[in-house]
Amino acid sequence: MSGTKQSVTVIGLGPMGQAMAGAFLDRGYDVTVWNRTASRADALVARGAVLAPNVEEALVSNELVILSLTDYDAMYATLEPAAAALAGRILVNLSSDTPEKARAAACWAAERGAVQLTGGVTVPPSGIGQAESATFYSGPREVFDQHRPALEVITGRTDHRGEDPGLAALMYQIGMVMFWTSMLSYWQAITLADANGLTAADILPHAVETANSLPGFFSFYAERIDAGRHIGDVDRLAMGMASVEHVLHTNADAGVDTTLPAAVVELFRRGMDAGHAADSFSTLVELMKKAEA
Numbered sequence: 001m002s003g004t005k006q007s008v009t010v011i012g013l014g015p016m017g018q019a020m021a022g023a024f025l026d027r028g029y030d031v032t033v034w035n036r037t038a039s040r041a042d043a044l045v046a047r048g049a050v051l052a053p054n055v056e057e058a059l060v061s062n063e064l065v066i067l068s069l070t071d072y073d074a075m076y077a078t079l080e081p082a083a084a085a086l087a088g089r090i091l092v093n094l095s096s097d098t099p100e101k102a103r104a105a106a107c108w109a110a111e112r113g114a115v116q117l118t119g120g121v122t123v124p125p126s127g128i129g130q131a132e133s134a135t136f137y138s139g140p141r142e143v144f145d146q147h148r149p150a151l152e153v154i155t156g157r158t159d160h161r162g163e164d165p166g167l168a169a170l171m172y173q174i175g176m177v178m179f180w181t182s183m184l185s186y187w188q189a190i191t192l193a194d195a196n197g198l199t200a201a202d203i204l205p206h207a208v209e210t211a212n213s214l215p216g217f218f219s220f221y222a223e224r225i226d227a228g229r230h231i232g233d234v235d236r237l238a239m240g241m242a243s244v245e246h247v248l249h250t251n252a253d254a255g256v257d258t259t260l261p262a263a264v265v266e267l268f269r270r271g272m273d274a275g276h277a278a279d280s281f282s283t284l285v286e287l288m289k290k291a292e293a
């Protein structure tokens with residue numbers, strides 16, 4: 001820390017890192033930045049950030065180092081050459097990757113005298129610095145507690161999931177599997193609408209209402225799934241099978257890509273073949289727990 005002022009280093013100035021460095025500047029922190037492409041620091045330097053001449057300088061400038069890189073491979077590419085400067089650093093790694101890679105990186109950091117806090121930011125750049133935005137963290141609890149005020153500059157809400165460095169990455173990936181597949185389902189709906197002369201704007205209210213209905217289904221099925229109850233009292237897999245085939249055929253008839261609806265049909269068919277026609281379609285969770293043989 002320089003003087004009594006709070007200070008932080010941000011390495012990686014993509015849209016996320018830029019927003020984070022900007023949020024720290026807004027709160028009066030002394031901010032040191034480094035990025036492979038130095039010009040991406042220009043706007044931050046104009047606002048008072050210090051551009052370190054190299055990664056070593058960026059690391060030694062502050063105990064608290066925020067990493068916002070594309071993935072963990074980018075982290076190794078960035079930090080390996082400066083590994084001697086890692087001792088004593090707290091690496092808040094907000095780069096997304098797999099839980100396994102987060103665990104391996106925590107060991108790698110520890111071997112070099114640094115501590116990694118893994119983070120999973122759940123908002124886009126526009127959400128950085130906002131009180132209602134949230135980030136998952138995992139790693140040493142006392143390190144998290146000690147640096148919590150700084151972490152709350154990045155997002156107002158912080159959720160420490162445990163000591164295992166993979167947990168924050170896991171929570172992030174749980175959100176992302178839902179995000180990407182949900183957004184693809186939206187693209188599919190727009191594609192089908194377009195083939196029938198409707199615009200994205202035309203179907204927007206219907207799309208929003210459909211998405212808003214999902215949380216009710218999540219809650220209803222969560223209890224039953226945790227209890228292992230897949231009774232077909234309100235829905236039957238056989239009904240779902242017919243429905244997802246209608247979806248596939250409607251898309252095929254429209255001449256649009258059917259990769260996504262065909263994959264859904266495939267999963268339902270496997271459930272039917274396994275003898276679950278009379279069970280709830282939540283029984284597919286049991287099927288999906290195992291990789292396909």
Ligand code: NDP
Pocket residue numbers: 012013014015016017035036037040068069070071073074075077078094095096097121122123124125
């Ligand atoms: P970008 O991929 O746009 O930028 C990340 C940074 O990584 C850039 O500064 C880039 O440097 C650097 N980088 C990539 N590869 C290397 C390398 N081999 N060596 C050195 N530096 C490298 O990512 P974002 O800023 O959008 O996101 C950062 C992280 O946050 C990602 O892991 C992303 O998944 C995650 N995230 C992103 C969200 C979003 O909405 N954007 C939302 C939530 C999480 P250079 O400028 O030189 O290319």
